Amino acid sequence: MRPLEGIRVLDLSRVLAGPWATQLLADLGAEVIKVEKPGAGDDTRHWGPPWWGEGDERVAAYFLAANRGKRSVAIDFGTEAGAALVRRMAADADVLVENFKVGGLARFGLDAASLRAANPRLVYASITGFGQDGPYAARAGYDYIIQAMGGLMSLTGLPDGEPGGGPMRAGVAVADLFTGMYAANAIQAALIRRARTGEGATIDLALFDVQLAMLANQASNALVAGQDPGRQGAGHPNIVPYQPFAAADQSIIIAVGNDRQFRKFAAILGRPEWADDPKFATNAARVAARGELVPMIETVVATQPAAHWLDRLEAAGVPAGPINGVTQALADPQAVHRGMKREVGGVPLVGSPLRIDGARQDAPTPPPALGADGDLLGEWCDPDELARLRAAGVVG
Template identity: 55%
Template sequence: MAGPLTGIRVLDLSRILAGPWATQCLADLGAEVIKVERPDVGDDTRTWGPPFFEDGDKPVSAYFMCANRGKKSVTIDFTKPEGQALIKKLAEKSDILVENFKVGGLARYGLDYESIKAVNPGLIYCSITGFGQTGPYKDRPGYDALIQALGGLMSITGEPDGMPGGGPQKVGVAVTDLFTGLYSTIGILGALHHKARTGEGQHIDMALMDTQVAVLANQSMNYLVSCKEPKRLGTAHPSIVPYQVFASADGHMMLAVGNDGQFARFCVAAGMPEVAADPRFKSNPGRVENREALIPLVAEAIARKTTDEWIALLEAHNVPGGPINTMERVFDDPQVEARGVALALKAEDGSIMPSVANPIHYSGTEISYDKAPPALGADTDDVLKDVLGVTDDNLKLVRASKVLG
């Protein structure tokens, strides 16, 4: 069964992560995604390695692979007038355009929203930048780690000052880019629905900074309600206790007690039912207020058993907890295997490329995994012929102009 976006064409002028993450989501949902790349160079992330997947004589970086499956790669030099003309023709035949150039960066080539709107008024044009199209920072470059810092995430991530390893930390993956990619996808889907009702396209202005502040979630609301700065708590939670990593007899584990019933059951499992009956600890607000008295008691109990012993015990008492899995253990986990998270895609040379599945599971339509991340320019001729109707003779003329690399 075809994916829900079958019949939708996306012109992808983005690179690195936020934009490609959004367009990969659209490709997974069945859209045809045409990724335009610089001749001979391509998306910057093609060289962001090691590690590299050896796809014949054209190794592909693991970084590029994570955000570009399901796409067609077309090389066009749109710094040249001939290239600009090709991009406009492709935009005219597309439903969505995604780009992440600096504010005004595409205007010099006549590829900004107003210019493209003139040839395709119904186009949904999504611009992703560090700080958005307006405001005092709009001309600044924006990168994930910088926005994690400016947007407040690093102020609440890491061990407290004075603790071993204390100080602000960035998250282990580029979450600001990823969240921006996901919000961009949501925005595009909303604009598609609007277009279906009205026939109108529109410009979507996405900013990493806006997204980062938006996903501070409970931490930003804690500040706005209390006017108190949230503190870095390492793996602990500002509003739920006990909810953090503890050292076991042979390593570490996560205990994630989310309510009073779970806490009472944990105390029974830990052989300390009197702790659950203590007036200081009976309710979550009390446990938060008396965190410093409770956590040493929990830590002492958990240190007596191995992680595996605790996981079995917690499961028997219906208390959330788990090991700190390595990547190897993640992909060997029976739940991950049962859900089909690990993918095997056939590369252009016939070898098998690893990938990670989209987490969306539809009952009536299917997520599409028909195409591995493409080699640079692999689909240029086919796209120009199939989408624009360029003949073989005209294709030779275009290639002679060096606009295709």
């Protein structure tokens, strides 16, 4: 039995933050019913190339990343009949997830107050760019904008003045993804509380709040120091050496996490005296002497190929590794052993990283075709009503 079996989730979200949360719930065993607009569906179905499938059945790879394990029904809840149907579904749901603009669902009677009045046990999770209140509440929230406004881009990229210097976004939509993870966590916490009290919850999650929270040590650095940490490129603001170094054939990451590791590292480089030099003996000293030490390391590392250093660093227990492309990472022997590259229903997917008691927490079904589970609506409609809704285009 998977942990969330018996939990029904009504997913009105689209794009990434909400779908990422509900995909995690599906991996953990929840029944996730994705409600999509007839004829169009989730925007990300069309965010290709690349595409999976052919002709009218093709779907963007983007959609596949965030929707495994779900069932799809196509309902136009912009109509009163469609909204009424979704309200009936919400009355039987344990969780509802949506990421519409603040107040956007109220005109359909699908807001938290309306649905929780009818179903007090409902856990209703709203995901927005800036939250349900505050001066920016009405603004749309996009990951790129949130990375910029939330400080992440000020920390990412090369320093100003260096070739290619300037703020840079992360290579994946981390504000969306972290928000999805926070949402899934909050939903499960609310379900645990409901088991004790019988009452559901209204969850308010903002991408902007999450972006600030996930700055972690960098936000703490700013609060303590009273100034912006700035951009270190590929370096680390608090640890040295902790960055890429160019070997004779390719760059590798060397991540020396403590003084004991630095002593081993210096010996491997043939420079054991560095570990006894007061300028480099402690991490705090190395951070202060970054500009002197890093070029010295670069000079030595460049004399040998990557394999020479990686073999010796691994044997000594000094963290290091190659810089893989995505296809290389997915084909890495460790990724293969852990089964992270999967094929479900003929669809290539990245697997869930969750394992509980040795069992993988992977949803057993691939991302659904638009409206593929329309017959499920027979639970809330008799056959005649369902036929009328389909004929009217309310249900796809």
